[in-house]
Amino acid sequence: MWRKLRILILLLILLFVALNTYFDRVYSTDWNIPLRVTVYPINGDDSDAVDVFINQLKPDRFEAMEAFFEEEADSWGLAMERPVQFQSAPPLGEQPPALDRNANVLSIMWWSLRMRYWAWQSPDLPGAAPDIKLFVIYHDPAITPAVAHSIGMQKGLYAVVNVFADRSMIGSNDVITAHELLHTLGATDKYNPSNNQPLNPIGYAEPDKQPLLPQDYAELMGGRIPVTSSKSTTPESLRQVVVGQLTAEEIGWYKE
Known part of the structure; x- marks a missing residue:
């Protein structure tokens, strides 16, 4: 009896997750209204230089990405002002769950579940909840000369983006961020x-x-x-x- 009940509960949870993923997918790409994206900066090296860099980021730093998505969407026939809108959250003091580079399939699945929960429980800004969450981890080039691979997940609508805390690389950081954002919408490499x-x-x-x-x-x-x-x-x-x-x-x- 209890075994059947546990199986039923598990099946209901899996059904809920599957339906939630499906509706996230449909809603995020119907383009009836602009997508709301919240960016969470994270100090990836516990570095004072990275803290200074994050604190000096300007509120209008998303202008280039918003303009890019508007221009590209328009070129494909989607005439919408600012189809993707960004806002910045206060810096997070906690690192997301790490994925082992040599992880097997089961380890990746377990990481995905942990990461999805971690993203879900991250604090939201006042107002409407974001459609997509981007966790942008800034690294000090003097400490981390090569960053880990970034990852964008369609299931859960979040991305972990590894970039450099270097003003000369703001433009290339935007490219990486935009790339991972489109992964959350179903775009493939x-x-x-x-x-x-x-x-x-x-x-x-x-x-x-x-x-x-x-x-x-x-x-x-x-x-x-x-x-x-x-x-x-x-x-x-x-x-x-x-x-x-x-x-x-x-x-x-x-x-x-």
């Missing part, structure tokens, strides 16, 4: 994970360009600007980035 080279044609900003290489821009989910068939460069800001057709389809901006 469009580069070869073995060498980070954008995939032709889906990872190219201008797949019909003649000559094809070098490209002038990066496709956001391709991540880099192809220079040759084996070499690419990192965009310095969103001014060097576009959203390609397949990505636009995946997030509901473009329908054939």
